Amino acid sequence: MTTTTKPGASGALNDKAWARWTALALLSLAMFCSYIFMDILSPIKDLLQTTRGWDSTAFGTMQGAETFLNVFIFFLIFAGIILDKMGVRFTAVLSGAVMLVGATVNWYALTDTFEASGLKVWFDNHLNYIPGFDELGISPFYEGMPASAKFSAIGFMVFGCGVEMAGITVSRGIVKWFKGREMALAMGSEMALARLGLATSMIFSPMFASMGGDIQVSRSVAFGVLLLLIALMMFIVYFFMDRKLDSQTHAAEEKDDPFRLRDLGKILSSAGFWLVALLCVLYYSAIFPFQKYAVNMLQCNLTLTLPAADSFWAGETVTVLQYIVMILVAGFAFASNFSKVKALRFTFLTVAIVSLVGYCYMGYMRQSAAAIFAVFPLLAVGITPILGKFVDYKGKAASMLVIGSLLLIACHLTFAYILPMFKGSPIGGVCVAYATILVLGASFSLVPASLWPSVPKLVDAKIIGSAYALIFWIQNIGLWLFPMLIGKVLTSSNPEISAALADGTMTEEVAAVSYNYTAPLLMLACLGVAALLIGLALKAIDRKKHLGLEAPNVTGTAVEEAEIEGQEI
DSSP states (O other), X not given: OOOOOOTTSSOOGGGSHHHHHHHXXXXXXXXXXXXXXXXXXXXXXXXXXXXXXOOHHHHHHHXXXXXXXXXXXOHHHHXXXXXXXXXHHHHHHHHHHHHHHHHHXXXXXXSHHHHTSHHHHHHHHSSSOOTTHHHHTOOXXXXXXXXXXXXXXXXXXXXXXXXXXXXXXXXXXXXXXXXTSSHHHHHHXXXXXXXXXXXXXXXXXXXXXXXXXXXXXXXXXXXXXXXXXXHHHHHHHHHHHHHHHHHHHTOOOGXXXXXXXXXXXXXXXXXXXXXXXXXXXXXXXXXXXXHXXXXXXXXXXXXXXXXXXXXXXXXXXXXXXXXXXXXXXXXXXXXXXXXXXXXXXXXXXXXXXXXXXXXXXXXXXHTOHHHHHTTTTHHHHHHHHHHHXXXXXXXXXXXXXXXXXXXXXXXXXXXXXXXXXXXXXXXXXXXXXHHHHXXXXXXXXXXXXXXXXXXXXXXXXXXXXXXXXXXXXXXXXXXXXXXXXXXHHHHHTOHHHHHHHHXXXXXXXXXXXXXXXXXXXXHHHHHHHHHHHHHHHHXXXXXXXXXXXXXXXXXXXXXXXXXXXXXXX
């Protein structure tokens, strides 16, 4: 597959920097589109409550359904086997098609056409009880769940199969093209671009939902469906590029190296693998489920006064302008990592910082919680490549996992206790929110940039697809459980809201922005504490068993290659 020879030694595509970075761009753009859809409903939770009757429990149950098939039907395990047997390119295209199908179902569930159909009546009267699943407390539906939420959950389940399959495929693809080279930098760069998908959904989802003053949540989902069609196209282009690589290296695609069930034993017997998997599920369970509620959490804790309807700050033009500024922040921050001229690097950083200040100002003037939270990935975009390069050439991946967990704990405790203290202070609350969200984004850079490149050090290359699949499956248990838990904890810790809605003394609009988020945030902070303990244990085992987690990723030959290409180390 890949080699560590000097440029030109084999003439393969992955020996050429432009080719392997083009392959990375195709995979990253596809994941960028999938990340947009993953959180397309998160910034409009309040609109789902007011227009479709989704309370926090319905919203959380639907969001948790994304990983239901992956966890309980073991689809992710099968996805890993498919990846190992059929190879990167086949699995990439398959995952893109599955995502598109699931997203289309999700979109239809939120249309007015569905609301007026016999299908809605069927969902109203069915799936209220599923034998076995209800007794175990793991059913993705419940009696009284809105029909649109049930059908949307089914679409999200299918999408979840595709997006998680895409995740392990992209990780395997990066290993294939970058092994022995700047692999952590490549993975960090892919994650940085993918994270912009979250910001994109935060910026545009509310705009599409309320376009022209007519609230239609299905428009936001339609936007996501279109982007997933583009993602499928990216995977198809990658298919031909990857096939060209194999023809040049005369390497049979991974499917010719048969998968055996006993190979899983090699993975499961590794203490390092289990610690990485546990840290993954704990850390990601404190991030991804939080993202789905973050906008509503800000709505409930910040004093936001919408600008006048005829104001520039209330128009759709400013939404597009703010997104352009966001792209400037991300673009210049990212480019600063690759500039070999110190003056140019400083210029890029200056433009990025000034643009970030401008972005934050626009978010404040718009008085939009979604626009405020969209700042989440911007710091990550700038520092993830730096961290990836550091891991490639200096190591210290396990130490970075510990630091990332510490930052995670601090951020959730800040949201739980400090942010509510600024309720009533429009400027102070927004400043605290921006600072905390940016630090959380930095934490989200530290952990993935060091976590995923560590997996190839723990298992044989032949079964790396299955190893990623197992980690993703374990991670998906948390991603299924915690969106539902947050919704249920939110409802149970705010009984006065449920009572007020029941007796008619509070409207759905007021209820949607009146929740106290302290209890859910404390729960997420506890996950961070557990991740911290696992990170410390991982460092100890790495020292004892010499797993190489603190060692650099780049080999000596690849360092020479980088020097030949003129790349800074």
